[in-house]
Amino acid sequence: MISLGIFGIEPVVFAIVALFTGIALVGLALWIAKLISPRSYNVQKGEAYECGIPTRGSSMTRFHVGYYLFAILFLMFDVETVFLFPWAVKMKELGMGAIACVAVFFAILVLGLVYAWRKGALEWK
């Protein structure tokens, strides 16, 4: 059964409405700001906001690998959490068999965390 939102319209329509509302909010505010805000040109104004000394090199540069590590860990765990959601909803109806299956899945998940922990992936170096 498709649940209907207010006015009996399908929620997908309202999701699209909300999307466009977000775009409209930013667009409108920017448009108004462009209309009423002052504008002046200055060479220094376009510089990067740093200490006052000209920036050295590009800032779109390499960064600490630790961020990647946590991003990959997140990806693993988040996807596995997503797999748990369907089970969570139907847990009471599915009974013990499903719980046994999920327990195995869960054990692998925990093992993954233990492995990452032991390997020192959770340390910030």
Next chain:
Amino acid sequence: MGSEQLIQSSSLTVDDFGSWTAAFDSMLNSWMPSWCATLLECVLVGVGLLLVYALLALFYILYERKVCAYFQCRLGPNRVGPWGLFQAFADMFKMLIKEIIELKHIDKFLFALAPYLVIIASMLCFAVLPWGNGLQIINFNIGIFFLLACSSIGVLGILLAGWSSNNKFTLVGALRSGSQMVSYELSVGLSILTMCCFAGTLDVAEIVNAQRDHWFIVSAHVPAIIAFLIYLVAGTAETNRGPFDLPEAESELTAGYHTEYSGIHFGFFYLAEYLNLFIVSGVAALMFFGGWLPFNIEGWDGFNHIMGYIPSVLWFLIKAFIISFVIIWFKWTFPRLRIDQLLKLEWKYLLPINLFNLVLMTVIILTGFHF
């Protein structure tokens, strides 16, 4: 007895927004062709959403400034309007009339795209929240999952903002913010998953209705309280607030990922940040404290009756504001964390506790040891 029942039924109809909107819908349909009515309704919903979003964000700016001020024995904003009520409006107007500086070194397209993503993410989450009985705009049967999915888009906006600004401060700020939000999203997701196990549904309206007799924090007792505490910590980190505000640590990174944004362009990040605070509090109210349901105590019929008179929208807002107050309180209680402490807290404490909590919840549901 008869009059009492009459009052109860009348208060129910007053509060049932579903019947109001249905009546409005049939009225419009009798006046104009149905496609026209649908279009008008969509426009009305959009405009309403925009107004409520903007007003609530402005209210939150004032709310936070006032609460912070009282924590520090100051008065806070008190010049513009009574109790400084219009301060946030004045601030927004000031932001509108500030120049939007054109920068030379940025990636123009991504730089312009980032605020859209941040605002859209919070707008979509905002529209999922149930404000009252039948007053919920996006009513998916996987509502809470949709909310989690949409909230992750915000991270993308922040990362893009930091990267496209081509500035070292913004890059570090964005990376910190990204890793923090991404890590704590796991805890938010898992604690909500734990509660979804108990509720047996992802539909927001059904989750609220399942709490008619007891709120989840009471009926699922220990695991619900653990889940709530984890959610509160993770939610604070998700919104880059309080002790977790290292992405915009002023003393080291100026303003973090939005350093290069000026005028109203910066205002969007500001708005979205406050709205995210409301969304986090709203979801906590929804998952643990019965959403828009009134506060009832079993056996206290008179008390429950009086509580029933307070409209459901007000109940939802009160609960959200109280939880927001606690989150603002955090900010003035705990010192800022370092990035290694932050990640350690999430991956070595919150995540294992959360996984354990999920097992505990499963055991409690299986043994029927709940109300």
